[in-house]
Amino acid sequence: MIVRNLEEARQTDRLVKSESGTWDSTRLSLADDGGNCSFHITRIYAGTETHIHYKHHFEAVYCIEGEGEVETLADGKIWPIKPGDIYILDQHDEHLLRAHETMHLACVFTPGLTGKEVHREDGSYAPAEVDDKKPL
Numbered sequence: 442m443i444v445r446n447l448e449e450a451r452q453t454d455r456l457v458k459s460e461s462g463t464w465d466s467t468r469l470s471l472a473d474d475g476g477n478c479s480f481h482i483t484r485i486y487a488g489t490e491t492h493i494h495y496k497h498h499f500e501a502v503y504c505i506e507g508e509g510e511v512e513t514l515a516d517g518k519i520w521p522i523k524p525g526d527i528y529i530l531d532q533h534d535e536h537l538l539r540a541h542e543t544m545h546l547a548c549v550f551t552p553g554l555t556g557k558e559v560h561r562e563d564g565s566y567a568p569a570e571v572d573d574k575k576p577l
């Protein structure tokens with residue numbers, strides 16, 4: 442059993458600030474907890490746009506607070522996002538995330554992030570390392 446608290450986690454290195462200056466994210470659960478996922482509370486700052494393209498991860502994003510939109514680049518479609526909405530990047534969809542107000546999002550990544558990833562220029566995180574010492 443593991444119990445953590447958001448405000449306490451924000452006082453530790455679980456709080457990560459983006460190099461782009463457009464978001465921060467508190468990694469409440471990471472891959473080393475043992476599940477094949479990680480769980481984050483992410484704040485997307487008001488008035489910003491972030492280019493994201495998770496080529497190696499599946500991500501589900503639930504909006505708790507704040508409004509914005511996602512533009513999927515393959516089709517130019519704009520998806521308004523408000524509290525209560527979930528968007529699911531089931532196709533590794535390349536997108537722009539725009540926040541009209543600061544958005545508070547609960548994000549689940551599969552496979553889970555280790556916490557050391559940085560957003561690369563193409564908007565992705567590197568693939569999870571294969572643990573080849575793990576028994577099959």
Ligand SMILES: CC(=O)NCC[C@H](N)C(=O)O
Pocket residue numbers: 464466467481483493500502538546548
């Ligand atoms: C919604 C989204 O993917 N924002 C970027 C940050 C990401 N949630 C993370 O925690 O690394």
